[in-house]
Amino acid sequence: MDRSRNAAHQPGQLATILTVPTQTATQIATLGGQDIPYTLTRSRRRSIGLQISQHGLRISAPLHTPLAHIDNVLQQKAGWITKKLAQWQNKKSLTLDWSLETAYPLLGEPWQLALNPSGELAMTQSSRQESPQLPAIELTPRHIETFVMSWYQQQAIACFKQRIELYAPELALPTPPFRLSQAKTRWGSCNSRGLITLNWRLIQLPLHLVDYVVAHELAHLIEMNHSKAFWEVVGRGCPGYLIARKELKEYG
Known part of the structure; x- marks a missing residue:
């Protein structure tokens, strides 16, 4: 019992057990005949999330989700993903370049x-x-x-x-x-x-x-x-x- 009580009061060890680093990598999925690059971020979340912005497609997934499962989700959402990416590509960008030549x-x-x-x-x-x-x-x-x-x-x-x-x-x-x-x-x-x-x-x-x-x-x-x-x-x-x-x- 004393050993258990002492172990429970080791904050450094507890933090090591509970803290899992976020993992980020770049992947490519083939959707509708197009090779779509995306950023995959793995963390302690419980479900897969998709986000599309001017930065492209971003996927958030639980740590141990197989790539095959993620690709299956992307295939199911292929139409929506390619449509949204095209919309972003066609948007007029307001991003500014800080230079003397910029309009x-x-x-x-x-x-x-x-x-x-x-x-x-x-x-x-x-x-x-x-x-x-x-x-x-x-x-x-x-x-x-x-x-x-x-x-x-x-x-x-x-x-x-x-x-x-x-x-x-x-x-x-x-x-x-x-x-x-x-x-x-x-x-x-x-x-x-x-x-x-x-x-x-x-x-x-x-x-x-x-x-x-x-x-x-x-x-x-x-x-x-x-x-x-x-x-x-x-x-x-x-x-x-x-x-x-x-x-x-x-x-x-």
């Missing part, structure tokens, strides 16, 4: 880094014929990211504030507070306290898509659901919401 979209129009007359870093519309003057000093990707993100946030706050103030009266609403978000899967949201959250990436999209998301979230202040009544409210604020909604899905 940074603002409300659907390309902008680039340049120097203003005082010699300071600035943004200019890249549709102009002349090449933007670039700084003589070398800028790191981190410097460029910091400057561009600050510019995006300033533009987003000013634009979103203006659009909310424009559309709120259309729905007989007082102007609600809002904040920016960095969500990976949502363009916007609205909570029960009346706070609207808008993804900063919206500022990259054409203005009519910004207006649709603003009208969508304002409508939630009246209908906190996606019922027929909700979409009627959206239509009052944004009559062309069906087209905008479909177009928004083209962006990843």
